[in-house]
Amino acid sequence: xxxxISDNRALIALIVIIALAVSFVFSIFVGxxxxxxxxxxxxxxxxxxxxxxxxxxxxxxxxxxLIWFYYSWGTARAVFPTAANELCQVAKxxxxxxxxxxxxxxxxxxxxSTTLVVRNAAQVDxxxxxxxxxxxxxxxxAKITLAVAQIKDLLAMLSNPQLSDPGAASALLAVExxxxxxxxxxxxxxxxxxxxxxxxxxxxxxxSEVEIPILPITSRGVLIDSVxxxxxxxxxxxxxVRNISPQAKELIAETKAILADLKTPDPLMQLxxxxxxxxxxxVKAVDRIFKRLDDGTIFPATSMDxxxxxxxxxxxxxxxxxxxxxxxxxxxxxxxxxxxxxTQCTEQGSGRWLPKPTDxxxxxxxxxxxxxxxxxxxxGTTLLWWKWLPIADVIAFLxxxxxVDMLPGSYGTHGDSGEFKPNYKDRxxxxxxxxxxxxxxxxxxxxxxxSLFRVLVAMGFxxxxxxxxxxxxGVSRFFKSFFDPMIELYxxxxxxxxxxxxxxxxxxxxxxxIFLLFMVAFAIMVISARTGASGTQLSxxxxxxxxxxxxxxxxxHVILPNAMPEILTGVRIAxxxxxxxxxxxxxxxxxxxxxxxxxxxxxxxxYELIWVTILIMGLLGLFFDLxxxxxxxxxxxxxxxx
Amino acid sequence: MQNTTTHDKARDAGxxxxxxxxxxxxxxxxxxKDLCMTFADPMSGSKVEALKDIQFNLKEGEILTVLGPSxxxxxxxxxxxxxxxxxxxxxxxxxxxxxxxxxxxxxMVFQQGALFEWLTVARNVDFGLRMKxxxxxxxxxxxxxxxxxxxxxxxxxxxxxxxxGGMQQRVALARCLVNDPDLILMDEPLGALDALTRxxxxxxxxxxxxxxxxxxxxxTHSVEEALLLGERLFVMAPRPGRIHRExxxxxxxxxxxxxxxxIKQEKEFSTIREEILTMIWDMEEEIMxxx
Numbered sequence: 001x002x003x004x005i006s007d008n009r010a011l012i013a014l015i016v017i018i019a020l021a022v023s024f025v026f027s028i029f030v031g032x033x034x035x036x037x038x039x040x041x042x043x044x045x046x047x048x049x050x051x052x053x054x055x056x057x058x059x060x061x062x063x064x065x066l067i068w069f070y071y072s073w074g075t076a077r078a079v080f081p082t083a084a085n086e087l088c089q090v091a092k093x094x095x096x097x098x099x100x101x102x103x104x105x106x107x108x109x110x111x112x113s114t115t116l117v118v119r120n121a122a123q124v125d126x127x128x129x130x131x132x133x134x135x136x137x138x139x140x141x142a143k144i145t146l147a148v149a150q151i152k153d154l155l156a157m158l159s160n161p162q163l164s165d166p167g168a169a170s171a172l173l174a175v176e177x178x179x180x181x182x183x184x185x186x187x188x189x190x191x192x193x194x195x196x197x198x199x200x201x202x203x204x205x206x207x208s209e210v211e212i213p214i215l216p217i218t219s220r221g222v223l224i225d226s227v228x229x230x231x232x233x234x235x236x237x238x239x240x241v242r243n244i245s246p247q248a249k250e251l252i253a254e255t256k257a258i259l260a261d262l263k264t265p266d267p268l269m270q271l272x273x274x275x276x277x278x279x280x281x282x283v284k285a286v287d288r289i290f291k292r293l294d295d296g297t298i299f300p301a302t303s304m305d306x307x308x309x310x311x312x313x314x315x316x317x318x319x320x321x322x323x324x325x326x327x328x329x330x331x332x333x334x335x336x337x338x339x340x341x342x343t344q345c346t347e348q349g350s351g352r353w354l355p356k357p358t359d360x361x362x363x364x365x366x367x368x369x370x371x372x373x374x375x376x377x378x379x380g381t382t383l384l385w386w387k388w389l390p391i392a393d394v395i396a397f398l399x400x401x402x403x404v405d406m407l408p409g410s411y412g413t414h415g416d417s418g419e420f421k422p423n424y425k426d427r428x429x430x431x432x433x434x435x436x437x438x439x440x441x442x443x444x445x446x447x448x449x450x451s452l453f454r455v456l457v458a459m460g461f462x463x464x465x466x467x468x469x470x471x472x473x474g475v476s477r478f479f480k481s482f483f484d485p486m487i488e489l490y491x492x493x494x495x496x497x498x499x500x501x502x503x504x505x506x507x508x509x510x511x512x513x514i515f516l517l518f519m520v521a522f523a524i525m526v527i528s529a530r531t532g533a534s535g536t537q538l539s540x541x542x543x544x545x546x547x548x549x550x551x552x553x554x555x556x557h558v559i560l561p562n563a564m565p566e567i568l569t570g571v572r573i574a575x576x577x578x579x580x581x582x583x584x585x586x587x588x589x590x591x592x593x594x595x596x597x598x599x600x601x602x603x604x605x606x607y608e609l610i611w612v613t614i615l616i617m618g619l620l621g622l623f624f625d626l627x628x629x630x631x632x633x634x635x636x637x638x639x640x641x642x
Numbered sequence: 643m644q645n646t647t648t649h650d651k652a653r654d655a656g657x658x659x660x661x662x663x664x665x666x667x668x669x670x671x672x673x674x675k676d677l678c679m680t681f682a683d684p685m686s687g688s689k690v691e692a693l694k695d696i697q698f699n700l701k702e703g704e705i706l707t708v709l710g711p712s713x714x715x716x717x718x719x720x721x722x723x724x725x726x727x728x729x730x731x732x733x734x735x736x737x738x739x740x741x742x743x744x745x746x747x748x749x750m751v752f753q754q755g756a757l758f759e760w761l762t763v764a765r766n767v768d769f770g771l772r773m774k775x776x777x778x779x780x781x782x783x784x785x786x787x788x789x790x791x792x793x794x795x796x797x798x799x800x801x802x803x804x805x806x807g808g809m810q811q812r813v814a815l816a817r818c819l820v821n822d823p824d825l826i827l828m829d830e831p832l833g834a835l836d837a838l839t840r841x842x843x844x845x846x847x848x849x850x851x852x853x854x855x856x857x858x859x860x861x862t863h864s865v866e867e868a869l870l871l872g873e874r875l876f877v878m879a880p881r882p883g884r885i886h887r888e889x890x891x892x893x894x895x896x897x898x899x900x901x902x903x904x905i906k907q908e909k910e911f912s913t914i915r916e917e918i919l920t921m922i923w924d925m926e927e928e929i930m931x932x933x
Contacts, residue, residue, distance in 0.1 A: 240815045538757035542726055547821055548746030557773070561760040638759040640772035 396434030462521025474533025529571025532563025715883025
């Protein structure tokens, strides 16, 4: 089933998109109609009739999901399954051409040569002014001044079309011709071209390993792809072009000699360590600028005109070859983000970090697959499944070994012939350590259950300890004054600030996290139970007294039920806070749990997995809250009506 | 057929009650002698004499209403009789036993009912019995009998928050009566009800008084109500709180036979009403003038 979902995700997405669009339009229609009918009811009319606002909920959800599908290219994937592959071919051409376009004002504002000239000239000027004269002898200073002047000369010489290398000009002309040739080839008819078998066997767009298949699977793709190898050759040739005329070569040699000479300090100068450091740093800075210029990558501005024109032609031809694909790209690929990256094309740009709906489903189905052997689950644990839990383990968890140590008597010793007869204390220790066979019970298992378990156990302890204490604090001045400072001292500290301390003390296993969550739940439960208990009306307590109830009975039968609304609200808040704290604590340390999955996913930048964990957490939080709302409605129907 | 059975059961339960009454065999009169209550403000040290030298006896089966301007100590007096607060000096005893703490022999009905909204009507009514350790099965007959008596047949399983104000007070009455107290204290029991419901409830209180023969003390703000319900009537005066004037009235006895509205038309009724209204009016004037 999980494979089937994976394979047909585009179809599933298409159905979902259509359903969403239909329900969006439908809910707007119904909503507007109902709003007109009920305009007055919202404030003054029958509150029962204002309850039904499901159409607006549907409208909002559909809008959100449709935007999601749009920005994560879900629509494109479902309706134009080959578009990304074709755009990948375009991306390949563009990548092959990138050494050429990098030299031109295509993706930048200036020619690369212009940038180089301006930046280096500015740096040379700055260096000339800031020369540390005290560390150089007069002769050295003269040399430096000469070198700087020569560097400026070199910049001027390289920028001058009259003094440029004739060999470079002809090489650039060859590049220009080749590019024009490619532009012409892109215009040819591609209907006859057939994709290779190998290309058709590639995994489809959007399986987890391959984002967008790289080999062309359409005729148009084959045509665009066919120019890529030639483009790579042209780019190679372009990179080899150097603008070094004989005059420039001479000047470079001279400057090089001066700079080499400057490397060893003048023996007449007495330099301390700091002076020597400053001297070497300065000479090195001049040398560094020079080395940027001596490889002849600066060309006169006009020499690039031809190449620029040819590149423009290639772009025009590419746009022509794309044809209708261009419309699809501008409409359904927001972000302009198909780029080639190593052996495949990937989705970049604004849509990159969004969860792709279909991939989210695929990632989730892999996670949810309980069969660990076939690659399901995550890091050796299922998402949510069941297993046999030995009862002995539960008992070992509940009984600390120390309890057995405290019993009278001592543990057994080995006998004269080396045999060991366990006494009662040894046997009890075996039980406390889980070394007995008591059978097994079926138990939930998996990352979700581990997280749930921690929250539920912590909540259980929090309620068991917090509610009675809170109620006593609500009715007794002693309890309130004695415990209030303790709780108020630790409660304001953010739970996560306690986490490093508690995880260090208890270790990264369950007990540390449970204790941390217990601290959170306990404080909230105490405060809510206290508020509820102290809010009991005096007349109710007096009425119970004159009905013959004792103090204990009043506590149990009047004050506790009276505090129930606050207690349950406390539980609702505590579960939410615990859940938030737990996920963060699992990110700090641990080997299972939802937070753990997300943290590992973060380290490998697995966007889909991160989103899946976020969605699971959101849904579980929502589930908790719905359960609590239901419980509140069931347990305290009188709330707000007393 | 079924109706008859219920009715029989109810009658039997009533008999049981009367039998209990009979068996007790002792007069439970209320004695109140030299009762003083002084509230001290711990911050300023100033003292307020809420009640001073209150002295009266109430025989078993009498119904007493207490009137007075705000702050004359009516509720303080009632709270002391209930045992919620301890008097500064003086003696207070019911049936020869000193009142030290709240107890089931002195039932209390509050202005707002003070019902337990998390329980159903029946569980509210049998609250006192359950606290004594009686099981629901044992108390069910008594509960049904008293629910019938206050006019709430079939409301046993209704949550109290679904009841109207008048019905809530009926539950409060039943809850108090099922405990079989010697003395019933009512602190402005009908204060929060509308005029019509109030009149019905006044009849109900008189009816219950007649039926059960309980001693009842009713505190009220309404002069008419005090006249209609009270066999005896105290008008209290403030600063210090004291009994200003006592009346013995025939209207409660009349109210058992005739409609309350008719009684209100009586010449005698309106004369006493005007007299008391003037009295209280003057007291209020005095307080306002004094400030």
